[in-house]
Amino acid sequence: MTAVLEIADVSKAFGTTQALSNFSLSIPEGGVYGLLGPNGAGKSTLLRIVLGLIRADNGQVKLLGEAGTSPALLRRTGSLIETPNFWPSLTARGVLDTLGRLSGQADRGKPIDAILERVGIADAADRKVHGFSVGMKQRLGLAAALLTGPEVLILDEPTNGMDPNGVTEMRRLLRELADTDGVTVILSSHNLDEVQRLCDRVAIMDHGRLAFEGAVADMASAGEHFTLTVSPVDKALTILGAKARAGEGGTITVDAARADAPGVIRALVEGGVDITEAKWAGADLEAFFFAQTKGATR
Amino acid sequence: MIGQAFSSEWVKALRQKRGLFWAYGFTPIAGLVIGLIGFIWLYSTNPAMAAMSAPSPMKALMDGCGVARNPVVILFLVMGAANLFAGEYRWLTWRYMLVRNTRLNLMAAKLAVFVLLSAICLLAFMLGGLIVAGVDSAFTHVAMQPFPKGAGAAILAAFGIALLDLAGVGALVAVASVVSRTLTGAIISIIVFLLVLVFAESQAMMHQVTWAQQILPGIAYDRLMAGVMGLIGAIPRQAMLASPVSVPGAIAVLVAWLAVPAALAAALFVRQDLSRE
Numbered sequence: 001m002t003a004v005l006e007i008a009d010v011s012k013a014f015g016t017t018q019a020l021s022n023f024s025l026s027i028p029e030g031g032v033y034g035l036l037g038p039n040g041a042g043k044s045t046l047l048r049i050v051l052g053l054i055r056a057d058n059g060q061v062k063l064l065g066e067a068g069t070s071p072a073l074l075r076r077t078g079s080l081i082e083t084p085n086f087w088p089s090l091t092a093r094g095v096l097d098t099l100g101r102l103s104g105q106a107d108r109g110k111p112i113d114a115i116l117e118r119v120g121i122a123d124a125a126d127r128k129v130h131g132f133s134v135g136m137k138q139r140l141g142l143a144a145a146l147l148t149g150p151e152v153l154i155l156d157e158p159t160n161g162m163d164p165n166g167v168t169e170m171r172r173l174l175r176e177l178a179d180t181d182g183v184t185v186i187l188s189s190h191n192l193d194e195v196q197r198l199c200d201r202v203a204i205m206d207h208g209r210l211a212f213e214g215a216v217a218d219m220a221s222a223g224e225h226f227t228l229t230v231s232p233v234d235k236a237l238t239i240l241g242a243k244a245r246a247g248e249g250g251t252i253t254v255d256a257a258r259a260d261a262p263g264v265i266r267a268l269v270e271g272g273v274d275i276t277e278a279k280w281a282g283a284d285l286e287a288f289f290f291a292q293t294k295g296a297t298r
Numbered sequence: 299m300i301g302q303a304f305s306s307e308w309v310k311a312l313r314q315k316r317g318l319f320w321a322y323g324f325t326p327i328a329g330l331v332i333g334l335i336g337f338i339w340l341y342s343t344n345p346a347m348a349a350m351s352a353p354s355p356m357k358a359l360m361d362g363c364g365v366a367r368n369p370v371v372i373l374f375l376v377m378g379a380a381n382l383f384a385g386e387y388r389w390l391t392w393r394y395m396l397v398r399n400t401r402l403n404l405m406a407a408k409l410a411v412f413v414l415l416s417a418i419c420l421l422a423f424m425l426g427g428l429i430v431a432g433v434d435s436a437f438t439h440v441a442m443q444p445f446p447k448g449a450g451a452a453i454l455a456a457f458g459i460a461l462l463d464l465a466g467v468g469a470l471v472a473v474a475s476v477v478s479r480t481l482t483g484a485i486i487s488i489i490v491f492l493l494v495l496v497f498a499e500s501q502a503m504m505h506q507v508t509w510a511q512q513i514l515p516g517i518a519y520d521r522l523m524a525g526v527m528g529l530i531g532a533i534p535r536q537a538m539l540a541s542p543v544s545v546p547g548a549i550a551v552l553v554a555w556l557a558v559p560a561a562l563a564a565a566l567f568v569r570q571d572l573s574r575e
């Protein structure tokens with residue numbers, strides 16, 4: 001699979017704070033890719049390095065197969081970094097026209113109207129930006145990112161500050177861009193639920209390091225577990241080994257995919273363990289996330 | 299790509315009408331109003347004195363260029379330049395621009411827009427001076443003085459010198475903006491710096507200008523304006539001839555006051571991390 005973004009051994013320090021430590025990652029073409037991590041994990045720093053806003057201390061970044069951050073290359077991407085701000089005395093249309101001129105786009109009028117329509121702020125096209133809510137600015141930021149017809153969209157916390165309807169609409173739009181338009185969407189988030197709902201693959205970052213990389217489905221199945229009420233507990237733990245741990249009130253938690261449940265239960269019954277209750281708890285993504293981020297050290 | 303950067307900066311500046319008015323429009327309008335009020339007051343209190351000298355369009359145009367050294371006009375222009383250069387830090391908007399054009403192009407485009415708007419400001423002052431001279435002539439029935447020989451070249455030269463001087467101010471604001479990353483930081487630091495320069499220039503003009511003092515932009519500006527006055531046979535003030543520097547040398551000084559800060563601003567900006575604008 002072709003990589004749209006290859007990051008090799010990238011480090012960046014701000015004074016004594018190490019924002020990224022020999023960070024490497026390869027993001028495949030297509031779909032929605034999530035960079036997940038707590039605040040301060042280095043997500044924004046990484047995206048700013050990719051976009052040439054800050055310079056890495058060492059390491060290499062290849063975007064769309066090319067090293068460097070020339071405007072010609074970056075024009076093939078669209079980006080939205082953190083909560084967007086714009087020139088307050090310009091209208092939404094004025095902002096997009098100004099940015100369109102900057103990248104030498106001819107015939108700006110039509111695309112601007114279509115893009116504003118697509119992101120849902122066509123009715124505010126001629127309103128000055130200083131009256132915009134955070135959610136409207138996010139939409140305008142996405143409109144600016146779409147202006148050049150990008151192959152890759154790089155979005156830093158794209159749903160920050162949006163109301164629930166706006167969040168749903170933004171997720172739908174991003175999914176549509178990936179599925180229908182063939183745009184590779186790379187987004188950062190500290191919202192586990194958002195990444196689970198929206199992304200195909202995910203990289204979990206912590207303290208500037210890569211803690212996990214894989215398909216969201218893998219991450220979800222990695223957290224799947226059962227809670228069983230058994231007797232005797234010690235015997236059950238012996239039979240199941242490392243994938244089980246004791247809980248409270250005669251319960252054990254078994255880390256296993258749903259498909260493995262019959263085998264687990266059969267093994268316990270055949271081993272002479274009484275099962276009085278079995279409860280499918282689904283994936284505990286939160287526990288998985290915390291386990292991953294706890295493991296990474298600065 | 300520089301053309302695209304200039305086009306974008308130009309339309310953006312034109313769309314920010316309030317900032318545009320205060321930086322480049324207010325002082326010429328105020329200058330015109332003050333000129334008209336001054337004349338009307340003189341005419342109404344002492345018509346004979348008002349009619350004593352024929353209004354000179356040449357003087358009006360040269361005075362219009364001369365506002366490039368007026369501290370009040372410079373203050374407003376510095377605010378305009380700071381809005382251009384430091385505004386992107388204030389509004390966190392570099393992030394949209396740097397993915398669309400090069401940092402050098404963006405800096406150059408901003409400086410070019412400032413110079414163009416300053417040129418319009420100077421032209422507005424010159425036009426205002428002509429209007430006052432015309433009103434003077436119409437009220438006093440004294441015909442305006444004819445343009446002297448060599449007037450066209452002198453006006454063009456004075457305009458060019460004034461603009462070069464102002465471009466240097468713009469370049470200084472660019473450096474201050476990149477270093478301070480704030481609007482107020484850029485304005486205050488440049489105002490203080492210009493005050494120090496003016497003080498140094500006034501000290502220099504009180505005595506024979508030393509070799510080191512020749513690098514002051516005000517000294518070079520005066521030397522060049524003295525040369526321009528020579529083109530039309532006018533006699534410059536003694537202080538304007540205090541500098542032993544040649545005309546080419548004075549031009550080199552003003553060019554250096556533009557080129558060195560502009561290069562410094564570009565060099566700093568190209569290497570600047572924008573972790574937060």
